Amino acid sequence: MLMLHCPYCGQDVDETDLHAGGEAHLKRFGPGSSDEDFESYLFVRKNPKGIHVERWRHAYGCGKWFLAARSTVTLEVFGTYAAQTKSPPADIQEKIRAVDPDWTWEGEA
């Protein structure tokens, strides 16, 4: 069973207490944006076979959203961090590169 550390409660939480929220750090688009932008924001996903940076909600706990970096191939979790963060923290990025040297962060710095 997948276990994640909730950065708000400080608890290690079972998958059954969590709700998966899909890809994190999506670029959001508002009214007036093009159809392509809305499509990419609402539906199109990276869905990588490898490192996935994703949203989780501590549904049966504090109820807050947080973010996690996880491998979809080995299910290894590289760390979790607060949802208000724009990119994975440096220490998590380092841990990811130790396993997958080719991995690069494509989002905002």
Add this chain to the structure above:
Amino acid sequence: MKRYSAFAIAREAMRHHQGWERAWAKRAPKKKYDVIIVGAGGHGLATAYYLGKNFGITNVAVLEKGWLGGGNTGRNTTIIRSNYLQDPSAAIYEKSRSLYETLSQDLNYNVMFSPRGVIMLAQTQHEIRGYQRTAHANSLQGVETEWIGPNRVKELCPIMNINGPRYPVLGGLWQARGGTARHDAVAWGYARACSDMGMDIIQKCEVTGVTREGGKVTGVETTQGHIGCDKLGMVVAGHASVLAEKAGFRLPIESVALQALVSEPIKPCMDIVVMANTVHGYLSQSDKGEMVIGGGTDGYNNYTQRGSFHHIEETVRALVETFPILSRLKMLRQWGGIVDVTGDRSPILSKTPVDGIFVNCGWGTGGFKAIPGSGWAMAELIAKGESPLTEEFSMFRFREGKFIDESVAAGVAH
């Protein structure tokens, strides 16, 4: 190809079974093909078969990174039905179900199609309304289904407890012409027929890149070298996003694990397929006597072909109330597959941003039932550039908001 028949069995019995041919030929890839299909599962092989049968295109290779039919084709719970709500879904799934009826004769290969009937249980008031609506929609679409009451459900499936305290059975959507088939035989039958038409089925050949020139596909890089093609069909289910990335575009797809399990074999006790969507479980009995049980998907992106134990626990716990007979059965095996789920839970059969590349994916948790219909439609799409069955299933429908929102395709029970 020597035909399989009762006479062939007698003939081979007389000569110690020395004369059986390989079902499909093992060949090295040629330099170039008219069409390459990536993925030798049911959908990929069916696409190749109907390209040859309906359109005379036989210079075709089917590439498979693992072994033939070793992905979701070999991992599903073999349910076949077509009781969908929306017109485009009903059309393609009903085409598929009707092709299954004559598939064994068509392929000269026994796919053991068993139209034993499929019932979807209504266990809440919402489901009653939902399935009655589906039954009405189906009668307009020419799909034979009916709404039946709880007593008729009990008649059809005596081992069911219809008075469960938490999930009473309030009725169901009954499709008498639905059923099951032997999943491996479907892949093997198509493969044998494709090979007989001169197509090359190349296993252990992983596609590592897609070569393009001026926005048009020219071939694929593989673990067995470069293979050229005029048209490329991507039919790889759970790995659709991975392959699309290699071709330079993204899909509205997320890959998650879906699990199933079988019990020890017992004497025949249930001769229909039962689906209980409220509790995320579905059940049938195989010819060997095993109870085949399917569960729900995991909520998170996953390529491991393993699911979480608690989903199995949930499924079994809920089914035991409706089927008390299951409570003392031992479970023999449990496994997972990676399913490709779209935003509206309907598949994608579509042209792509790259000229000459066509994609068939997004069947999510319910692809097996669609194999013949999907192959039929996909072959037409590749051969002619359009098909009436695939028109609504474009990958660009999300941009336009033209969803095919399936109430009975809840991303779970297929």
